[in-house]
Amino acid sequence: MQRTTERLILRPPTRDDVASLFAIYGDPATHQFNPFGPLTQLDQAQSLLDGWLAHWEEKGYGQWAICTCEFPDEVIGFGGLDARRYGDVLRLNLGYRFGPKAWGKGFATELSQAALAFGFVELRVPEVYAVVRPLHHASIRVLEKVGMQRIDTLDDVPGQAPSLVYRSMRPA
Structure with a gap:
């Protein structure tokens, strides 16, 4: 299920995306704000991709591979909606990660707006959540810019400050 925004192509990932991932x-x-650090081996990327592909197979949606309309064959990031555990609770989660060359261009905001619209209009979910590390100010700005509101914290990284939990509700 491919989607297009003003500047982005959002498409389901394929096995060929493992090198980009x-x-x-x-x-x-x-991974500046990710306490678990970057992937260090290709098989870790393959495992992550396999999980995304299984999510797509089971649910019909998930993390998109993100390209620009200008360069449709170059993956600049991954993001979208998927089911995630917040402690003991399963929630629909908005997440994304872009390569550094794509930073500062509004792509995360554009992707987030498209993902929220997809969730509310097509999936007809009542709410979408996001988790962000407390010092990741750029991502916090993106979440707030797309109308998400901070509602809680989540102690998800042992020995670290809790993550911030944001939520967006489907418009009435």
């Missing part, structure tokens, strides 16, 4: 998720710059 490893390049983005293996880059230390993309």
Whole structure:
């Protein structure tokens, strides 16, 4: 289920995306706020991709591979909606990660708006959540820019400050 925004192509990932996934998720710059650090081996990227493909197979949606309309064959990031555990609760989660060359161009906001619209209009879910590390100010700004509101914290990383939990509700 491919989607297009003003500047982005959002498409289901394929097995051929493993090298792009490893390049983005293996880059230390993309993990500045992730206490678990970047991927270090290609098989880790393959495992992550396999999980995304299984989510797509089971649910019919998930993390998109993100390209620009200008360069449709170059993956600049991954993001979208998927089912995630928040402690003991399963929630629909908005997440994304872009390679550094794509930062500062509004792509995360554009992707987030498209993902929320997809969730509310097509999936007809009542709410979408996001988790962000407390010092990741750029992502916090994106979540707030797309109308998400901070509602809670989640102690999800042992020995670290709790993550911030944001929520967006389907418009009435």
